Amino acid sequence: MTTLGLSFKGLLRRPSGFIAASLTIAIASVVLLLSFGLSKGYDNALLSSINSLGANILAIPKGCPYEATGVILSGGTLRYAVAQDNLELITKTPGVKIVSAIIMGQRPVAPIKKVHVIVGTDDNYFKLRPKLEIDKPLGEDEIALGFKIHTVLGVNPGDFLWVAGKDYKCVAVASENATEDEDLVFMNLKTAQTILGAEGMLSSILIGTTDPTNAELVAKRLMNIPDLQVVTIGDFRATITDFVSGARVAITSVLIVIMLIAAVGILTTQASAVAERRGEIGMMRAMGATKGQVLCIVTLEAILTAFFGGVLGAVIGFLLGPTASNMIKSALPQSPSGSIISNDWLSVLTTVGLVIVISIIAAFGPARSAANTKPTEAATDE
Amino acid sequence: MSELIKATDVVKKFKLGSEVITAIDKVSISIDPGELVAIVGRSGSGKTTFLSCVGMLEAIDGGQLMIKGRDVSKLSETERTRLRRELMGFVFQRFFLIPTLTAYENVALPYLFAGKKAEHEKIMQLLETVGVAHRSKHKPGQMSGGEMQRVAIARALALDPPLLIADEPTGNLDTTNSQAVYELFQKLSSSGKTVIIATHSIKLSSACPRVIELQDGRVVKK
Numbered sequence: 001m002t003t004l005g006l007s008f009k010g011l012l013r014r015p016s017g018f019i020a021a022s023l024t025i026a027i028a029s030v031v032l033l034l035s036f037g038l039s040k041g042y043d044n045a046l047l048s049s050i051n052s053l054g055a056n057i058l059a060i061p062k063g064c065p066y067e068a069t070g071v072i073l074s075g076g077t078l079r080y081a082v083a084q085d086n087l088e089l090i091t092k093t094p095g096v097k098i099v100s101a102i103i104m105g106q107r108p109v110a111p112i113k114k115v116h117v118i119v120g121t122d123d124n125y126f127k128l129r130p131k132l133e134i135d136k137p138l139g140e141d142e143i144a145l146g147f148k149i150h151t152v153l154g155v156n157p158g159d160f161l162w163v164a165g166k167d168y169k170c171v172a173v174a175s176e177n178a179t180e181d182e183d184l185v186f187m188n189l190k191t192a193q194t195i196l197g198a199e200g201m202l203s204s205i206l207i208g209t210t211d212p213t214n215a216e217l218v219a220k221r222l223m224n225i226p227d228l229q230v231v232t233i234g235d236f237r238a239t240i241t242d243f244v245s246g247a248r249v250a251i252t253s254v255l256i257v258i259m260l261i262a263a264v265g266i267l268t269t270q271a272s273a274v275a276e277r278r279g280e281i282g283m284m285r286a287m288g289a290t291k292g293q294v295l296c297i298v299t300l301e302a303i304l305t306a307f308f309g310g311v312l313g314a315v316i317g318f319l320l321g322p323t324a325s326n327m328i329k330s331a332l333p334q335s336p337s338g339s340i341i342s343n344d345w346l347s348v349l350t351t352v353g354l355v356i357v358i359s360i361i362a363a364f365g366p367a368r369s370a371a372n373t374k375p376t377e378a379a380t381d382e
Numbered sequence: 383m384s385e386l387i388k389a390t391d392v393v394k395k396f397k398l399g400s401e402v403i404t405a406i407d408k409v410s411i412s413i414d415p416g417e418l419v420a421i422v423g424r425s426g427s428g429k430t431t432f433l434s435c436v437g438m439l440e441a442i443d444g445g446q447l448m449i450k451g452r453d454v455s456k457l458s459e460t461e462r463t464r465l466r467r468e469l470m471g472f473v474f475q476r477f478f479l480i481p482t483l484t485a486y487e488n489v490a491l492p493y494l495f496a497g498k499k500a501e502h503e504k505i506m507q508l509l510e511t512v513g514v515a516h517r518s519k520h521k522p523g524q525m526s527g528g529e530m531q532r533v534a535i536a537r538a539l540a541l542d543p544p545l546l547i548a549d550e551p552t553g554n555l556d557t558t559n560s561q562a563v564y565e566l567f568q569k570l571s572s573s574g575k576t577v578i579i580a581t582h583s584i585k586l587s588s589a590c591p592r593v594i595e596l597q598d599g600r601v602v603k604k
Contacts, residue, residue, distance in 0.1 A: 001483075001490045001500060009482040283478035286439055287537070288467025289495040290460070375439040375466075378474050379430050379549050 003293070007300035010273070017269050022309035024265035025355050028258045029313025033343060033351045034324050035251050037317075041325070041342030046240055048338060054128030055100070055206035055233070056215035059090065059222060062229050082202040082228065089225050090205060095218035098208040100124035101189055105196040105203075109153070109185060110162030116149065118163065118185045120192020128206055133175040138188045144172040148182035163187070164195045262309075262355065263362035266302050270366035274298060281370050282377025291371040298370045302363030303356055310352035317351070318343055385412040386450055386545060386576050387436055393444030394428075394435050394599075405431040407599040408445065413578065415544065418571035420587035421580040423596035429580040430549055432596060436578065437470055437547045438462040450544070467496050471538025471546045475553035477530040479522040485509065485533045486518040492540040508536040512566060528559030535566060539575075546570060548579045552586055564589055 011018045061081035084101060091099050103120040123137040134144050143161060145153070150173045153161065160167040163185065174181055193199050209218045215232045222230045274281070281294060325341040394406035405428050413419055421429045435442050438454055441462070447455050450469060454462065471492075479488045489508055490500040509515040512532035514525070522530050531551060538546055548567070552560035564586055567577045579590065587593050595603035 001487055001494050003494065006480075006483075006491075006494065009480070009487075012482045279476060280478045280480065283472070283474065284491070284495065285463070286437070286466065286472045287492050287495055288463055288541075290463055293495055376434050378472070378476075378478055379434060379439065 003296055004300055004304075007297050008304055010297065010301050011304060013277075014273065017273065018305060021265050021269040021305045022312065025262050025306050025309025025359070026313035026316065028262035029310045029351050029355055030317040030320065031258050032255060032354065033314055033317030033347055034320065034341060035255055036347040036350065037321055037341035037343040038251070038324075038328065039248060040347070042244060042340045043241075044342050045338045045340045046244070047237075054130070054208065055098075056209045056212050057207040057219050057222065058231050058233070058236070059086070059205040059207060059225075060203075060229050060231070062227060082205060084200045084202050086225055086228055087202075087205065090207060090222060093218065093221050095209050095211070095214055095221065096207055097210040098124050098128060100128050100206040101202045102206065103189060103192050103196060103198060103201065103203050105192070105198070107164040107195055109149075109164075111153070113162075116185055117183060118187055118192055118195065119181075120187050120189040120196070122189045125186075125206070128208060129178070129181075131175060131178045132181060133178070134172045134186070136172055138171065138186060140188050140191050141168055142171045142188065143168040144174065144186040145170055146174050146182040146184040146186075147176045147178065149185060150174075161185075259354075259358055263358050266305060266359045266362040267365065269305070270298060270302055270363045271369070273301070274366045274370045278373060278377050280378075281373040282375050282379075285373060285375035286378050294373065295367045295371040298367035299360060299363050302359040302367070306356045306359030307352065310355040313355075314348045314351050318348060384414075384451065385448075386415045386417075387411070387413040388448040389436065389445065390447075391445035392432075392435060392442050392447055394431050394440070395443045396431075405599050406435060406442075409596075409599070409601050410445075411594060411601060411604060413576060415576050416571055416574045417592060418567060418577045418590050419579070419592045419594060420590035421578060421594050421596060422582075422587045425582075427596040428599040429596055431599075433547055433549050433578065433580050437472060438466050467492070467541065469543050469545055471535075471541070471543045473531070473534050473538050473546065473548040473551045475550035477522070477527075477534040477554075479530055479533055479537075481522050484519050484521055485514060485525070485529075485536075488522070488533055489537045489540050491537060496541055498541075505536075505540065508539055509533070511539075511569075512536045513562070526559075527554050528556070528562060531555060531559070531563055532566070535563070539570070544574075544576060546575055546577045548577065550581060551579060552581065552583055560586065 059082065087099060087101055090096060101122050102125065105118060106115045107118050108114065109116040121138070126132055126134045138144060143163065145155060150156070155161045155170050157170055157172060159170050161170055168187070187195070193201065207222070209215050215234060219230045219232045222228065284294060321341045321343050322339060325339040329340060390410050391408040392406055392410070393404065393408060396403045396405055409432060421432060423429050434440050435447065438457070442455055445455070446453060454465060457465065480491070486505060486509065489505045493500040506515060506518065509518050512535050514529050514532045514536070517525055517529055517533070525533070531554070552563055555563060560583065567579065571577050579586065581587050593603065594601060
């Protein structure tokens with residue numbers, strides 16, 4: 001017989017109370033783990049999406065720059081309001097290393113003629129986004145496909161795909177790792193402009209600078225170009241980070257409430273368990289159990305409850321991660337591609353550790369009360 | 383033979399609101415090793431309080447209490463706990479066995495609190511002595527009141543203390559089981575253990591070789 005064994009068997013005295021307290025802890029752990037995963041995963045997915053842009057500066061039509069960038073990140077489309085003539089001015093701006101023009105729009109695509117996002121690009125686009133692993137410039141009758149749409153449509157390199165009234169030859173499929181672009185159909189810039197009825201117009205321009213640390217200065221120079229909104233990726237990231245921090249405060253508030261509920265669950269369970277066995281604890285004290293031993297027995301009961309609940313919750317939270325990610329993404333107007341909930345073993349250990357610490361704190365009152373039980377309680381308890 | 387317990391003018395008071403009640407009032411007695419002593423008296427006479435003092439379950443407020451030649455009157459709670467573990471076993475009217483542990487595990491509990499490894503042979507021998515070895519794997523809920531009290535007695539004897547203190551040990555038992563428990567105490571006394579029993583039962587007390595009667599916290603018969 002060990003103290004741990006005695007505590008475990010003590011829990012079995014009231015299985016329903018133990019199960020109820022463990023389930024409360026499990027629910028708290030699920031929320032805790034998903035919150036950790038969301039906090040980490042959203043940042044990672046966002047950074048991945050931003051980094052995948054491959055540029056330091058984004059030139060877009062006048063309007064809200066962050067909304068526009070968000071639309072681009074989530075695969076949406078912008079109005080074609082940037083004149084292609086600006087390309088030359090941008091290219092000649094000191095500090096600019098590489099420029100890529102983009103036009104994005106939606107057009108029906110075979111075989112089901114469902115509307116898909118098509119992206120018209122120039123040759124520099126694939127240089128800026130090496131993750132796509134497309135190294136061939138697209139001719140006027142050629143297309144490249146994102147990995148997912150290639151899988152869904154069953155179109156492979158060499159096959160032809162009908163897009164908005166004409167067949168185009170698929171010459172490349174993007175890498176499976178380029179999840180940000182997995183739903184896109186890439187076309188030659190001129191061809192896309194024709195299909196979209198926007199000759200000479202662009203949705204946005206990606207700009208890479210010679211020195212990435214110099215992006216702010218180059219952006220200032222580019223702001224002199226009329227009808228062009230310029231935003232650096234650093235600005236965009238800072239704004240999104242501020243937004244995410246705000247959301248994190250809200251999530252933390254919810255977490256505190258949930259943790260308090262779990263703590264109250266442990267506290268009431270342990271308090272009533274101690275009150276019920278006052279005479280029994282008095283008997284232990286009479287037998288020579290020290291205050292520390294009694295404190296340890298009751299605290300271990302709370303730790304065991306938290307451990308079982310925490311592990312159960314962590315396993316459920318881990319399994320629910322992908323589903324929760326999709327649910328949250330579908331509820332958000334714009335979200336980065338890929339899973340926005342990222343959990344690892346460290347998150348699981350942190351979750352279980354945190355609920356155990358909370359249970360120790362919550363059980364301290366009842367445990368101390370148990371430890372202070374006088375041995376005479378065994379003689380007087382009726 | 384030197385006495386195991388020597389109480390001299392022992393006083394124990396309780397506060398009840400603003401009133402101070404003297405539960406034990408200058409009690410002086412001596413009990414020798416191997417004695418079987420019954421403490422009798424009406425409800426409220428101070429039997430349980432006297433046993434609590436002798437058993438070091440609480441501190442005394444006056445006088446001197448010597449146990450096995452050692453003055454325990456001024457010991458701290460921690461010291462009393464340690465000494466209690468070494469010198470005493472307790473049996474109460476309610477058995478206070480842990481319901482989720484088997485009879486064997488309940489008897490093994492004192493070893494856990496003493497930080498000692500449970501001695502299997504010793505535990506089985508104790509269960510055999512009290513006549514419930516066949517119930518060693520049963521939990522309290524599967525046993526009769528008499529059997530539970532025997533397990534409680536075996537538990538009290540686990541660390542082989544020289545003194546056994548029993549407060550109304552037959553209070554929850556029928557006549558047959560009460561008689562069996564008494565015979566067990568007699569056997570323990572014959573083997574050298576000192577047994578002090580607080581009881582209302584005239585039958586039990588009259589069978590004891592020595593009876594101490596308390597009235598209003600004072601000894602009226604030694």
